[in-house]
Amino acid sequence: MELDLEGYEAVISDWDGTLVDSQPLNFRSLATALRAHAVDLQEDWYRARMGTSVDGLLEDLGVVVPLADVLKRCGELIIRELPSLRPFAPVVGWVGKAHAKGLACAVASGGGGDVVRAGIAATGLAHLFDTVVTREDAPRGKPAPDLFLEAARRLEVPPQHCLVLEDAEEGLAAARAAGMHAVDVRPHVESVW
Numbered sequence: 361m362e363l364d365l366e367g368y369e370a371v372i373s374d375w376d377g378t379l380v381d382s383q384p385l386n387f388r389s390l391a392t393a394l395r396a397h398a399v400d401l402q403e404d405w406y407r408a409r410m411g412t413s414v415d416g417l418l419e420d421l422g423v424v425v426p427l428a429d430v431l432k433r434c435g436e437l438i439i440r441e442l443p444s445l446r447p448f449a450p451v452v453g454w455v456g457k458a459h460a461k462g463l464a465c466a467v468a469s470g471g472g473g474d475v476v477r478a479g480i481a482a483t484g485l486a487h488l489f490d491t492v493v494t495r496e497d498a499p500r501g502k503p504a505p506d507l508f509l510e511a512a513r514r515l516e517v518p519p520q521h522c523l524v525l526e527d528a529e530e531g532l533a534a535a536r537a538a539g540m541h542a543v544d545v546r547p548h549v550e551s552v553w
Contacts, residue, residue: 361548363454363523370517371458372508372540373451374411375469375476377527380483381446381551382438383410386471389437390414396433397425411528413470413501435475442482448549451525452485458523459488464515468493468507468524490515503530505538512538 365371376382391401399421409417414434415427459465465488469476473494480486491514498506512519524535524542527549535542 361450363457363543365458365461365463365523367521368458368463368523368541369521370464370466370512370515371455371523371525372466372468372511372515373455373525374527374531375467375479376471377410377551378525378531378545378549379447379451379455379467379485380479381448381549382479383407383551385438385441385444386434389434389441390417390430392437393430393433394423394425397423397430399423399425411470411502411526411530413495416501431472435472438475439478442479445479445483447483447485448545450548451545452488454525455485455488464490464517466491466493466511466515468511470495470501470507472496502528503533503537505534508534508538508540512540 373379376386387403387406394401414431455465467489471494473496476494477492493507493511495501498510500506512522519539522540524540525545526532526535526542527545532542532544
């Protein structure tokens, strides 16, 4: 598919499941981190909620665990396996095209900043992005629009001139709530899941 960039000044992409096939790694890391707190995370349950923040997942599970500890351990496990990340060529190509045309480009992810930035560096994609917005940069995660609005603010581009690339219903809802157009990348990428 050729991405139509006409009329846009910026492209904002989600990270996990959009630019890279990271969801299997994210699941394994979160499941391992939660096992230390006697929580058994089921893969099917997780898959049905991809795109939801970790605190949102824990709320949906109805468990109370030390969030900071779970996030720290999960991040450590993900960073250890970053060399296994596989970028999704079609989406990376779209961002590369936008970058080459002079559009501002950003990542807006509900993931942790250390993990997302390390992943961007490990995959060699850092040169494509003007800014990276992560869960630490916005008061609410997706499906709230905060991450996308913060990315637009940093890029100094009005929301209506931003195109969002996303792989999850929560992210698509967040883009709409931010007043941005969005492309669902799922039909154009093939996950190892």
